[in-house]
Amino acid sequence: MQLGEFFFLGLEDASAHADWAIRRGVRLFLLFSNLSLNARTLESSIGAVQSMSAQHGVDPAIFGIDQEGGMVRRVKEPETDFPSAFALASLGEPGIVEEVGWLTGGYLREHGVDIDLAPVADTLFWPEDEAIATRSFGSDPKVVAEMAAAFLKGLQRAFVLGAAKHFPGHGHAFMDTHLHPSLAPQDEGFSERFQRGLWPFRALVASGVPIIIPSHVRYPAYDPDLPATFSRTLLEGFLREGLGFQGAVVSDDLLMQAALAPFQGDIAEAAVRAFLAGCDVLTIGPDKGRQALAIHGFSLAVQSGRIPARRLEEARARIGRLVSSVLSNRALSAKATFSSSQQRLEVAKRLSRSIVRVFDPNARLPFLVPPKGKVFVVEEEPSALLAEVLFQKGLESVSVGFHRTKEGMERGQAVLVRMGTPPRSQEVRRCLEALEGFSVGVCVLSTGVITRPLPGFEGGVFVWVGSLTPMALDATLERILKVS
Secondary structure (H helix, E strand, O other): OOOHHHEEEEOOOOOHHHHHHHHOOOOEEEEOHHHOOOHHHHHHHHHHHHHHHHHOOOOOOEEEEOEEEOOEEOOOOHHHOOOOHHHHHOOOOHHHHHHHHHHHHHHHHHOOOOEEOOOEOOOOOOOOOOOOHHHOOOOOHHHHHHHHHHHHHHHHHOOOEEEEEEEOOHHHOOOOOOOOOEEOOOOOOHHHHHHHHOHHHHHHHHOOOOEEEEOOEEOOOOOOOOEHHHOHHHHHHHHHHHOOOOOEEEOOOOOOHHHHHHHOOOHHHHHHHHHHHOOOEEEEOOOHHHHHHHHHHHHHHHHHOOOOHHHHHHHHHHHHHHHHHHHHHHHHHOOOOOOOHHHHHHHHHHHHHHOOEEEOOOOOOOEEEOOOOEEEEEOOOOOHHHHHHHHHOOOEEEEEOHHHOOOOOOOOOEEEEEEOOOOOHHHHHHHHHHHOOOOOEEEEEEOOOOOOOOOOOOOOEEEEOOOOOHHHHHHHHHHHEEEO
């Protein structure tokens, strides 16, 4: 019995692994960064899998990718270097977000990708949220709804299917579900926040989003034991009956720790429980061994009757409609005209410059970097990306932790105090106090969700960029540094 049709698998490679998956009936493939994706590798990987499908005499494969913009971009070429959702929303123009959706979708469509697992429809209720952060369009559900719908519209114009994530809202929680279980705080304001967090999903359902991805967060007020991915109350009750969603529910990667933890790491049990709860398609990242365990366990559950035939047919019908939409888009896109690589690059550069916000009451920019060309970066963890962008400008990055603020600095030195997500406000304040009276040029560089100077901020420059991407950092450094 071939039951691979219910799985969305990441590829370890586009040869032996793809052949193994196709033989098991898998048609949906998710492209991860392990394939070193760019225009060439994207096309070669997709081409190889499609050729294999033809050799086996089966229908063409369908491809998806996570290409949100900002820090979540599986393809990291300059022409795809668009700012984060949070940064784009700061411009206050849904038309710009729609354009980015269209440009992103156009790139994917040109290179053979059918589905973009975006937009993020989570409302950022807590700035300490380490998982969503700048992936969200913001803390106002109405703004998130408007911007997410605009991004979806852009993808639709480019004949790419979008996916709203992570229902009913990952922004209620703090922890990164890739790494550990995550729980939505059950304080007295939770119920009201929960209802507000549904607004973006309701707007996207009204806009015709074909896919919704549930979160691996647990919401005890509605399901005391299991994350949303495994909760019939949330998927069948709130999503299907409450919001009227008729499309396909596609799980987030079941290899994430928050998905495996309730089942003691048993990927097969996680797959079966997600399917029974209402996930029509089961996503598993590029790990052939655990994919095999999941498909085998799923098959046993079907054979034993644990997964009823009615549930299989229900999911199969939704997948069929999804596939039909993909094939229709492929046919329509053959006559479409998309932007050029150069046009995408120019828009990415323009937007990266426009999101930079400089709070400089004393007008002391740009800093003059001493002849040694050293820039001290005070940060919680060294950012290889920031170091690389500085290096490309002929500057040496010396990264020190918050507790070693003045170590190795010299008078007149340029110092960047990088504030990411979650924001380390107390550490930044202590750092600024330690630098008080020390003759250095200080710039607090926020690459996260803090968009204004800290209360009582003095003695330096505060710059917000809100997008930790090469182009955004390059635009920022052009504003604040001048090499001697």
